[in-house]
Amino acid sequence: xxxxxxxxxxxxxxxxxxxxxxxxxxxxxxxxxxxxxxxxxxxxxxxxxxxxxxxxxxxxxxxxxxxxxxxxxxxxxxxxxxxxxxxxxxxxxxxxxxxxxxxxxxxxxxxxxxxxxxxxxxxxxxxxxxxxxxxxxxxxxxxxxxxxxxxxxxxxxxxxxxxxxxxxxxxxxxxxxxxxxxxxxxxxxxxxxxxxxxxxxxxxxxxxxxxxxxxxxxxxxxxxxxxxxxxxxxxxxxxxxxxxxxxxxxxxxxxxxxxxxxxxxxxxxxxxxxxxxxxxxxxxxx
Numbered sequence: 367x368x369x370x371x372x373x374x375x376x377x378x379x380x381x382x383x384x385x386x387x388x389x390x391x392x393x394x395x396x397x398x399x400x401x402x403x404x405x406x407x408x409x410x411x412x413x414x415x416x417x418x419x420x421x422x423x424x425x426x427x428x429x430x431x432x433x434x435x436x437x438x439x440x441x442x443x444x445x446x447x448x449x450x451x452x453x454x455x456x457x458x459x460x461x462x463x464x465x466x467x468x469x470x471x472x473x474x475x476x477x478x479x480x481x482x483x484x485x486x487x488x489x490x491x492x493x494x495x496x497x498x499x500x501x502x503x504x505x506x507x508x509x510x511x512x513x514x515x516x517x518x519x520x521x522x523x524x525x526x527x528x529x530x531x532x533x534x535x536x537x538x539x540x541x542x543x544x545x546x547x548x549x550x551x552x553x554x555x556x557x558x559x560x561x562x563x564x565x566x567x568x569x570x571x572x573x574x575x576x577x578x579x580x581x582x583x584x585x586x587x588x589x590x591x592x593x594x595x596x597x598x599x600x601x602x603x604x605x606x607x608x609x610x611x612x613x614x615x616x617x618x619x620x621x622x623x624x625x626x627x628x629x630x631x632x633x634x635x636x637x638x639x640x641x642x643x644x645x646x647x648x649x650x651x652x
Contacts, residue, residue, distance in 0.1 A: 429546075441614055468494075494576065500568075506562075520573040524570060525566075
């Protein structure tokens with residue numbers, strides 16, 4: 367099937383899914399648990415997505431792998447270089463990405479570079495996208511809306527520069543600030559924008575996860591997400607990412623295993639606390 371007809375099919379599928387989500391996500395039978403609606407909207411709480419506690423308990427493990435990635439920050443791709451639709455909101459090199467997963471695609475090389483992070487996010491129920499989102503000093507991402515409400519956006523703050531009040535996100539009418547080791551979970555179909563008005567680099571672990579829905583909307587949502595995974599847009603992003611992987615391996619002369627060699631020296635005290643919490647929350651699934 368040609369790219370243009372298939373793209374149209376995907377677009378129509380998403381529109382139908384949105385229409386149904388707006389109308390059919392109603393309360394279930396007596397005793398059925400409600401879908402996450404913690405508030406105030408558009409934010410959710412950790413209790414709505416209990417796997418978030420497990421990621422928080424291991425945040426320094428993730429941070430240690432991030433620190434090794436950041437040694438190569440200048441070589442990382444800008445978001446719009448992988449996902450071309452981002453060019454409408456960013457056109458410079460101050461929003462970098464490091465993808466692990468993306469709608470059915472697994473970056474084997476990057477997962478080898480960050481094996482613990484890859485293992486942890488793979489356990490998150492309904493995880494569709496996982497990456498490090500890296501904002502340089504002074505970066506502003508203008509207001510925009512996510513295209514599909516069948517997924518929920520998750521941020522785990524890994525590196526938050528000071529003053530923290532100048533590093534912030536607005537979702538709808540509410541402004542929040544990241545705190546290292548803590549989660550922000552929100553509906554990205556609300557208008558949102560981001561500022562890093564500091565002199566430091568802000569990094570979050572960025573996930574898109576399937577929104578919990580009742581039958582039959584969970585089935586409709588699964589079909590739409592499968593269509594997105596096969597869309598020309600996602601396939602193009604996959605090709606662009608693989609091209610970057612090849613360039614990175616060639617330019618560095620070291621390949622994927624280099625970034626996984628030995629533990630990073632940062633955050634030893636926090637790592638010890640992380641290890642203790644890891645045993646306490648070992649059964650928490652993402």
